[in-house]
Amino acid sequence: MRLVAVDACGREAGLRMDQTLSDARALFPDLDVFDHDPAADAVLLLAIAAWCDRYTPLVALDRSCQSDGSAAAVHCAGLLLDITGCSHLFGGEEVMLLDVVGRLRAAGLMASAAIADTPGAAWAFARYSDRQIITSGDHQRHLLDLPLISLRLDMPMLDMLKKLGLRTIGCIADLPRAPLAARFGNGLLQRLDQALGRQEEAISPRLPVPELSSERVFAEPIILQDDIERTVGQLAGHLRQRFDERQLGARALELKLFRVDGHVACVRVRAASPVYSIDRIVMLFRERIAGFHDDLEAGFGFDLVRLNVLESEARQSEQGDLTGGSMRGEGFSNLVDKLGARLGTDRVQRFVAAGTHIPERSFGLLPEASCGKKDAGAQAVLWRQDNHGHEGDGPAVLTRPVILFERPEQVEAIAEVPDGPPVRFRWRRTLYRIERSEGPERIACEWWRDGRGGHSRDYFRVEDDQGYRFWMFRLGLFERETGNPKWFMHGIFA
């Protein structure tokens, strides 16, 4: 067992990372030791990353190191923030850096941070240097004094370089490139170039950047739900101008509430049609928050509220009529939005047809909010064709039940002949005597989905002596597919 992390006191006392536990215990018998929990570390890092969204939308988890749980990996854990164009909002780079470190320290986290031109250089300065802010263009000069480990190299390569007497970045920065590449591969040169800014390095942000965003910082944290709603209204008002300029509306919106203690609550809503009016946006969030079974945990309040537009869409060119009535279709999509926001968008659904004959698979329910208007037209045609097919020269009776059981329910049935209709059956503890029956209607199994050995279904429409009409099927063809076919109840006719 080895030490993977040591706090400041331990370091002063002479403990090192990668030391064996027995050595450390030998030095300090009353040492406090905790198990290393990489999963919990990752969760904490993610939470800090979510909190860092208050500074910039581009927050990346540092993935330059292998995450195998080793001491080196723990040391590498960090966040990269692209603060291009953000620092002036916080009063300059210096103030911003102090703010980040100070707030994290207040939360009980020891953080070291650095600002530099390239991600590689910032990585190196944050870990291996006391310099915190490297003015633009200076990073190449300052990097030369840092040890090679600050180039994000793996251990075997570092050992090899050490044996050759190369210890600082300055040692290799001016060496001829071709022999270096021949000896150490491209990795070393790539890391060197990335740190020095000779090669572009992109960070991959944790979240997609919202199309539009509006935020408000509070000196005094807000707690009440009314205040949150009012804030949403103000933020939506800011966005409204941008929407109008581009003739857009939002399909998906996200409200981020940054709590004072660092927790970030996120509320997302979806709209059935592009929304841009302040009232509708406020209504969506009001219903969504009301739909939560427990309130937003406000704690000591939220000090930053941000409204992001995740998806937007061009407004439909519908005009209101001259009599001052509301726009056509507005009322309905408003209703769908409202129901979807309160109950969840996946609970407000529409039927869509699917190309299969197996009854329970022949249709699906899709969220109304995610269907465009074009889909609706196509679906309507599909059903109507289906309908006409039966109307023309079809049977004079209904061939499909109005009620279908999602999972066919097995019944105990007795048939006169093994491949004939049932004579009586017991379903849900009630015995039914069948008077009349029609069938079979054979629906073969879908071998491309169920694979070999699937059973065909023989559907029968049966009516019992009291007039109840059911849709039953026998699973498996007698003697050909199974010796003992089972009966299932699948639907109820009118």
Add this chain to the structure above:
Amino acid sequence: MQKTRVLQRLETLQEAVAKIDGRHASFARRNRSRGHNDGSVVDFDIAAIDGVFEGGFPAFALHEVRCSLTRDIGAATGFLAGLLAGCMQQRQGRIVWICDPACRLDGGQLFPAGLAMFGLDPARLVVVQPVDLKAALWASDEAAKCQELAGVIFQVKGNPRNFDMTATRRLMLKAQQNGQFIAILRQGGEEEANAAATRWHVRAQPSTVDPDIQRGIGLLRLNLVLERNRHGQTGHWTIAWNQKTHGFEHAPTNYVDRPALSSDRSDGAPQMGQVMAFERAS
């Protein structure tokens, strides 16, 4: 000239009466739009049923369709689908079908292909499945407020306490204001006083004899009991769904196509008393 003035006067008076007495609102509207039918009044095309509705069956109102047993839900849904399809012919717009979660447990789910056979386009339906009854009641209230909807169906199991006179009266008022067909589909529930304009009790009935197939299923018959009617008398009929004409037709109950069976008992009534042999007289 004189005549039109009289008609106008009559109209304003009728409107005033309708305003005072909310229940005749649909009646007044029908009179006003006698020339062009706006879909507010529907005919069953069955003389016996149309006869009991003074001023026609009001489509823009709250109705209730109930069945006493869960297995009757097919019959009730079928009747409602046919009724809805009839009411929706004149009206554009979507239909919201709100399903109380308790119904789904044993009542199965709607099958769009089956609904399409009753002439109801499944693409017009919006199915709402809230997590609990409270949310379902809220959803029905919201849906009734929306003026662009053609209809709202609220499927409920049994007789929940929250769904009382006040809640139904609110639905009824909104149905009349917004011109909507609102229906309660009560699965396995008791008779209950509420504000609905009509209440139908539906039960499956043995079908007619199929002339082509021996032991085949003929026209589907339903036993309808109009338990409550605010605009006229109540009554009971047997109707049959005719897939060829796409409509309900009156199926008189007096002919006997299945003699040995009583319609509501699985076995014949037990014989009263004792069978005894008398001594021969001669």
